[in-house]
Amino acid sequence: xxxxxxxxxxxxxxxxxxxxxxxxxxxxxxxxxxxxxxxxxxxxxxxxxxxxxxxxxxxxxxxxxxxxxxxxxxxxxxxxxxxxxxxxxxxxxxxxxxxxxxxxxxxxxxxxxx
Amino acid sequence: xxxxxxxxxxxxxxxxxxxxxxxxxxxxxxxxxxxxxxxxxxxxxxxxxxxxxxxxxxxxxxxxxxxxxxxxxxxxxxxxxxxxxxxxxxxxxxxxxxxxxxxxxxxxxxxxxx
Numbered sequence: 540x541x542x543x544x545x546x547x548x549x550x551x552x553x554x555x556x557x558x559x560x561x562x563x564x565x566x567x568x569x570x571x572x573x574x575x576x577x578x579x580x581x582x583x584x585x586x587x588x589x590x591x592x593x594x595x596x597x598x599x600x601x602x603x604x605x606x607x608x609x610x611x612x613x614x615x616x617x618x619x620x621x622x623x624x625x626x627x628x629x630x631x632x633x634x635x636x637x638x639x640x641x642x643x644x645x646x647x648x649x650x651x652x653x
Numbered sequence: 654x655x656x657x658x659x660x661x662x663x664x665x666x667x668x669x670x671x672x673x674x675x676x677x678x679x680x681x682x683x684x685x686x687x688x689x690x691x692x693x694x695x696x697x698x699x700x701x702x703x704x705x706x707x708x709x710x711x712x713x714x715x716x717x718x719x720x721x722x723x724x725x726x727x728x729x730x731x732x733x734x735x736x737x738x739x740x741x742x743x744x745x746x747x748x749x750x751x752x753x754x755x756x757x758x759x760x761x762x763x764x765x766x767x
Contacts, residue, residue, distance in 0.1 A: 570753055572753070574757075579662070579759055580759060581657075581659075581744060581757035581758050581759045581760050582698075582744065582746075582755075582757040583757070584754055584755065584756075587753070587754065597754060598754075598756075627696075629698065631698075633753055635753070636753060637753060638684075638685065638686050638748035638749055638750060638753050638754075639686050639703065639705065639748070639753075640753055641688065641700040641703055642690075642698075642700065642753075642755065643700070644697055644698040644699075645697075646695075646696060646697050647696050647697065
């Protein structure tokens with residue numbers, strides 16, 4: 540059982556480049572989300588989705604785009620990378636869209652923007 | 654707005670010592686959930702425990718115990734007889750509302766020295 544799979548694990552971009560972080564889960568979870576982890580700031584929610592075709596913004600959505608065309612996949616797009624987007628990105632899913640569900644996390648994607 | 658504070662940035666103890674990680678939260682909602690997650694050196698985040706706002710019973714799981722006190726808005730985590738494998742970053746998190754939007758604390762890096 541793969542759980543939540545993120546690719547790539549590491550990526551280096553130049554300022555202004557675009558890229559997509561892929562996230563897939565095989566647990567048939569309704570809820571999926573993207574967080575970024577920065578030193579001293581914990582994890583902050585970027586975007587989330589409560590089901591296919593439904594997405595919404597989290598705390599720090601600027602500069603990122605998401606879509607949810609299937610239950611399994613929830614890609615995160617960086618439209619024009621900036622050094623401030625250097626971070627570790629985590630995709631997570633949950634069996635419930637409500638506040639009680641624990642999150643299952645991917646292994647993370649470390650992004651460096653030069 | 655919701656907020657979670659983990660005042661201890663780093664803790665270092667010698668193996669077999671007991672250690673308590675503090676977590677203080679802020680919310681005006683009466684229904685909410687509190688979580689602890691562990692992030693070992695490998696980087697993935699692992700769910701440890703969930704508590705809802707109506708259940709103030711303390712919980713013990715092996716060497717781990719959690720003390721939830723609504724009167725002080727705290728949800729502290731104690732490891733008894735710590736082991737080197739407990740070395741990790743530990744995050745406290747809060748979830749309220751209709752959709753799951755976890756708010757994380759800054760994390761506490763726990764180092765257990767042999």
